[in-house]
Amino acid sequence: MTDAVIAGTGPAGLMSAWRMADHGLDITVLEKRAKETDSLMGELVTDKALRFLRVQPTSEYIGNKYTSIVGESLDTGSNIVVDRSLLGNSYLLDEDKCQELMRERAEADGAEFRFNSRVSSVIKENGIVSGVKYGGGDTVKAPLTVGADGSFSRVSETAGFTHPKWLLSYGYRFKLAGCKNIDPKVAYFYVGKDVGLGYLWMYPRSETEVNLGIGRVPSSVEEWNKLPPMKDVLRKYMRTHDETKDAKIVAVNGGVVPCAGIIPRFTDAGVALCGNSAGQVSSIVGGGVTTCFHAGIMLAKHAKRMVDEDDFSAKSVKKYEKEYLSSKLAYNITQTGKGMWAVSKYAMFNDPIAAAEIVLDELDAKTLNELIQGTAGVSTYMALFSNFLPMVLKIGMGYMKAIAVSGL
Ligand SMILES: Cc1cc2nc3c(=O)[nH]c(=O)nc-3n(C[C@H](O)[C@H](O)[C@H](O)COP(=O)(O)OP(=O)(O)OC[C@H]3O[C@@H](n4cnc5c(N)ncnc54)[C@H](O)[C@@H]3O)c2cc1C
Structure with a gap:
């Protein structure tokens, strides 16, 4: 019996493990692979991820740092250059070293890792999740089970969470x-x-x-x-x-x-999802490292509260879900998830690449950044509207067609 059992050693599971152990919780982590570095963690991040990871930009955990990012069409070569004065710093993490770092920090605080340990299902007692079954029939009992086992989460499926439609x-x-x-x-x-x-x-x-x-x-x-x-x-x-x-x-x-946004419910009595399993991924770019770190840190804080209060009821676990959903990152994920649905629906019947070509041809980096940051003024919108009128009309007509054909 431990305070929490975590399935998965991706960025969500490792960050949850490290921070829960840091809070003094007794935890066990199960990973189906032979070691944490066997799976892909993702690598391009901004300063925020480094702060969550508590590493310096000059440390060995950073593989590279970029001064500019270029968006380009492979078909026509038209491009847009965005430098760091517009988008901030971009770093390439050394994925393996970062994963090892989180595992070592968690172990130093007493976390136990069991590799080659595939979780098959959660255990339920009187309808409440009370641990997991793994491997050939082994079990770990815990008042809190964390499903950080990725997009096809066994914890999510066997605990009974539903995904309305996965994009x-x-x-x-x-x-x-x-x-x-x-x-x-x-x-x-x-x-x-x-x-x-x-x-x-x-x-x-x-x-x-x-x-x-x-x-x-x-x-x-x-x-x-x-x-x-x-x-x-x-x-x-x-x-x-x-x-x-x-x-x-x-x-x-x-x-x-x-990349369709956060699933409607990701907590219940004795169980919480974290990371890809809950859809906590920046939808348009598919970036999950920073959002997983953020969710893992928040979940660990709530796990500590649950242990202190000895309350793992649905209401108590849901406080993590509520705080998470009120965060700025969650808001961005939800909004961009809606955008992603719209784009995929549009793409069923139209040519999104043609639209992207127009954007690359016409948009400059400064305007792009103003739009991303939400700081564009009326004059920018007016200029855009006239420059992009053909595209707006094209996308508008295409989207109407998509809605008409799909009936949604
Ligand atoms: C090709 C690619 C490139 C990417 N690049 C970036 C990037 O540059 N920047 C960025 O921010 N994001 C990037 N991402 C997204 C990012 O990698 C994911 O969002 C992130 O890894 C999700 O973390 P997670 O911990 O939720 O899940 P995962 O990373 O999927 O980890 C889940 C872990 O659970 C384990 N597991 C699964 N099932 C079980 C089970 N039944 N029992 C036990 N263990 C289990 C898996 O082996 C794995 O270790 C990229 C994704 C891909 C596919």
Whole structure:
């Protein structure tokens, strides 16, 4: 019997574990893989993630820092350059070192990690979750069970949480070595017909090493089947760019990220979800590292309260859900989740890449930033409206068509 059992050692599970142990709780962490670094954690983050992780930008946990980010069309080459004065700092985490750091900090505070331990279901007593079954029939009993076991969470499914409709982004990544003439201070995001509804990214690790990835949301099975496989899109990028033509693929991995917003309910008596399992991911970009850290820290604070009050009732656990939903990050996830649904519906019947091309051609970085930060004035909106009238009309008509055809 421990205070809490956590399923999963992604960023959500590791952050929850570290902070719960830091609060003095007795916890057990179960991970189906052989070690925490076997799974992908995600890597491009801003200052906020470093603050949550309590690491310095100059420390060994940071693999690289970018001074600008370029958004580019693979089809036409039109692009937009955003520098750090507009978007703030962007860092590439050293994923493995960051995961090890969180595990070591949790262990130093007494957390127990059991690897090769796949959770099969939660245990319920009188309808209340009281631990998990794992491996070949082992159990861990705890008054609080945390499902940080990713997009296809067993904890979520067996505890009875429902996902109204999951909009998933499928991601695939190569780590490349032996590249040439890479500017290590510039990260790239690409859109294009082959990419589909999503983006391809190129994050340099050094002058000769980059991470090349692609994330794509299927708007419909038919649309998905028309697109080339994601691996082929990455290989084509490598072939057609001098910098990566002769590079070697040194690692391949991937995963799935929910991008339709937070699920309606993610707590109940004795159980709480954290991270991808609860849809706590920035919907438009599919960024989950910072949002998982944020949720894990908040959950740990509430776990400490529950232990102190010896109250793991549905009402008590729900206080985590309530505080989480009132946070700014949760608000952003919900809003961008709605946007993502609209975009995917639009994409079923129209060409979102054509719209993205117009944006890349017309929009400058300063205006883009004003729109993201919500600081754009009336004159900016007026100018945009006239510049983008053809696009607004095109998207508006396309969206109406999507609504008419899908009946939603
Ligand atoms: C290709 C790709 C690139 C990405 N890049 C970025 C990025 O640059 N920046 C960013 O912010 N985000 C990025 N993300 C998103 C980010 O990686 C995820 O949102 C984040 O990892 C979610 O964390 P999590 O802890 O909730 O789940 P996961 O990272 O999925 O971790 C879940 C853990 O649970 C374990 N598990 C699963 N089932 C069980 C079970 N039954 N029993 C025990 N253990 C189990 C898994 O092995 C895994 O270790 C990327 C995602 C992908 C796919």
